[in-house]
Amino acid sequence: MLADVIESIAGAIFVDSGYKKEIVFESIKPLLKPLVTPERAKRHPISELQELCQKNQYKLTEHEHPSVRENDETLFKIEVKANRITRTAKASNKDTARKMASKEVLKELQVTESKLSMNRTRFLFPLLCAVFLFCWFVDEMIFHVVSYFLNSFKF
Secondary structure (H helix, E strand, O other): OHHHHHHHHHHHHHHHOOOOHHHHHHHHHHHHOOOOOOOOOOOOHHHHHHHHHHHHOOOEEEEEEEEEEEOOEEEEEEEEEEOOEEEEEEEOOHHHHHHHHHHHHHHHHHHHHHHHHHHHHHHHHHHHHHHHHHHHHHHHHHHHHHHHHHHHOOO
16 A cells, blocks of 8 residues: 555656656655665564574474463463573464564573673683783793803804
């Protein structure tokens, strides 16, 4: 429906401008900017979780529990587990429950990944400092040993 409205507006501008497509593009562009583009679109949590698990070689499992009755409504209960993180969600249909549980697992995995990345960075700096100091120490020792022998044996 939105495409039909925009097409109608573009057609009217095209006719009113004397069939100048440049004016149509200038007029329509501000209308199209707020629309969702592939770069700005949110990814589906189930797909994003599956890709993250494949990339990191995590085992992803789903378990469907028996439906439950709450407040005269049947709710489906789905459990999603990845990399020792388990989340369960209840909803009025299986797809929504699966999506909600996957979204929670994904969020937890992303937080864990972020913490691991920070820990690696915190560990890396002291390690590099230690390696640098060790290399400097060895270099100094070699320099002094070579200097001693060169001074001992006058050529």
